[in-house]
Amino acid sequence: MYSYFKLLNKSIIQNKLQTIICYRTMSTSQKRLPAIQLTPLESKICTLLNEFTSDYNASNNEAEALELRITGGWVRDKLLGSQSNDLDIAVNIMSGESFALKLNDYLTENFRKYNVEPHSIHKIDKNPEKSKHLETATTKLFGVEVDFVNLRSEEYTDDSRIPTVEFGTPKQDALRRDATLNALFYNIGKNEIEDLTNSGLQDLKDRTLRTPLPPRKTFLDDPLRILRLIRFASRYNFKLDPETLETMKDSDINLAFYVKISRERIGVEMEKIIDGETPLIGINLIQYTHIDNVIFHWHNDNTIVDFNKTNNTKDFNLISEIYDNSVLNAHIKDVVKVLNNKAKLENDIPILYSLIKKSPAFKRIFLLGFILLPFQNLKIIWNVKKKVNNKIPVTESIVKDGLKFNKNEASLIALIVDSIEHYNEIVTKFNNDRNSLSRSEIGLFLREFKGNWQVVHFVTLLNQLASKNESCLNNYSNFYNYIIESDLKDCYDLRPLINGKRLLTLSGMKPGPWMGKINDLAIVWQLEHPDGTEDQLLEHLKSLLPTVI
Structure with missing residues (x-):
């Protein structure tokens, strides 16, 4: 699928993927996972989070140890060799807000060590219409905005894309996502990639968008995922898995799209597609999947x-x-x-x-x-x-x-x-x-x-x-x-050479509807006489005054 607007360089991305994602055909547990190359600033953030996690686990006898994972687009983009500032961190045993509060206490106690002032915590409440199904705590670490949210599982009904949300396992959290390559996690403590869908890394290598669960269930649960996948295909020039692509054309999903998805959410995704570098890929997929009637x-x-x-x-x-x-x-x-x-x-x-x-x-x-x-x-x-x-x-x-x-x-x-x-x-x-x-x-x-x-x-x-x-x-x-x-390119900006105040003075008349008419006539004359002078226009308008009063 080719777009003249500016395609991503396939060969460059492919070479990066071949270099970064190189693992043999063997069982999942034996696969040699790629390494994430952290920037110095990312390393500082991860070191701080690791040390806090170790301190918390040593001080609390929890049934399950605290673990942190960076989720979402950051992992995907890092593996593609792109820089990402989208740090979404999933917490396994507490809410994002609880974690952020405890982290702030830790920073206060260890100010001399990190020289970091605890930053205010902004709690983003649930807002399903904007795809916020859980509270998220946003704060800053070393000047970088970071979001904390707990791992979750989701259950959907037939008539709404707003799910029932509960705490979940890492795998449940991965399976609820829109694409396998967006379900890759970076386990901060272990310093390794986690591919809990067992196909995310391969799909990223193959430049393929595939749903973690059967596509019909994924799209009926939340039809907006169709448009999100189209946006990713458009942004990265990735292909859609054939089953996923064909399922997008399902008439039941089309109806669910119309019933479940708010116009605001559609608008957000469409803005990103159209304003992106390769919008024709997205528009082509919208046409092919016959969701144009909804979009x-x-x-x-x-x-x-x-x-x-x-x-x-x-x-x-x-x-x-x-x-x-x-x-x-x-x-x-x-x-x-x-x-x-x-x-x-x-x-x-x-x-x-x-x-x-x-x-x-x-x-x-x-x-x-x-x-x-x-x-x-x-x-x-x-x-x-x-x-x-x-x-x-x-x-x-x-x-x-x-x-x-x-x-x-x-x-x-x-x-x-x-x-x-x-x-x-x-x-x-x-x-x-x-x-x-x-x-x-x-x-x-x-x-x-x-x-x-x-x-x-x-x-x-x-x-x-x-x-x-x-x-x-x-x-x-x-x-x-x-x-x-003919120098008409900017003719909309053309204004009468004689302003209204001077026209009133010269005519000796009171303001009225005639002024709008005379201004229109002035524009016509100026268009016909692009080199005409103010005095010439004045003489012309004087001759027309009787016709507009």
Whole structure:
């Protein structure tokens, strides 16, 4: 799966994995485990934690000795040769908060030895909607933020991704995770990797994402894990285990995804995918697994959905058909196909390629605008209590209410989606008869996009290419070059040469609606006369005053 945005260097990562993860084909107990290379700062933290653990075990006659393990992405990233500051430490016999409090007492008693002031402990309460199923204690050691939480096991019901959580064994904690390569632990006391799923190291070596438990159970318990695995595949350019990948397409899991997962959680994962270096891998997997109907759904408030079904029947039915008949899914497939043609993009549209690489904001708006084109000119009723002005573009609702991105982005993406037909008409008209459009007409048209005309330009162009209209390239290039050569690129920032205060003084009139009209006329004149002077504009406006009063 190839993405033109910037693939990770496969050979470099593979070489690191071959060097770091080198163990023979033999039983798990005999495998030669890789070593974690700690930084000096990590060594200081682990030494402190080991000495505290030894002191605690010597002073307390517990049935089970205290053990600490670094879990999660830190182990994975260290084995990949990447630096990670994500220190999540699992405690086996007490809560994270209890451990942090005891550690602070130890630091107070041993201040001369470590010269470390006990840091305040921030307790992060349970918040299942944000994937926080247990209290977590956060503090700092040698200036590094560290999270402490107890090992746990989880049991799920059919209608919620919020599990019943209890203290668990290391293996139970490993098995509840989303992927085997994310279930690797680093036992601080033993200074060794623990692969309690028996496949995490091999999967990391093979660059494969696999669930620790059968994928159907893993995904039905928490369907968000599908999107998390897609994000990891996108981030590292890893492949998904075939059984795991096919299970993602299960219709029961798709329904559970819609029922169980909050829009906030979907938005967080999607933001990471889209803003990552290889978003097309993630978008391709979303299309392949047919979860686009959930990811890009327009609202999860059943009151609003039902109200639209009854009171906005025409658009509601058209929107439903886009999901139910896989119109969106087929379009996303075309999007990926077009954007994956790196050679063509770099050769034929180098400006687009450059903008995507330079501007994360451009990339996000461009991708979402392109993906959501099937919804153009469709609206939903967003407020059931309002009788007028109660509709917004469905694309705005998808971005704002479905993905929980900010309102400004949502409005801009909706503007782009609903403008592509008009933009294409302008480009066609320009090329068919250059003299049919004046400089001011083109400038005023571009100003509608509030400084974002380039996004509209390239979304419209790529949509034409997706429709196999290869001949459009020259037309769009001509129009783009005219905008640049005519100095219209930043025409949205154009302001009247004469400000309102001076205009009032010169006209001897009182403020009123006429001022807005005269300012609009000033912009038109300035677009037509880019080298015009303030005095020339003033004479022109004086002649127009009788027509606007």
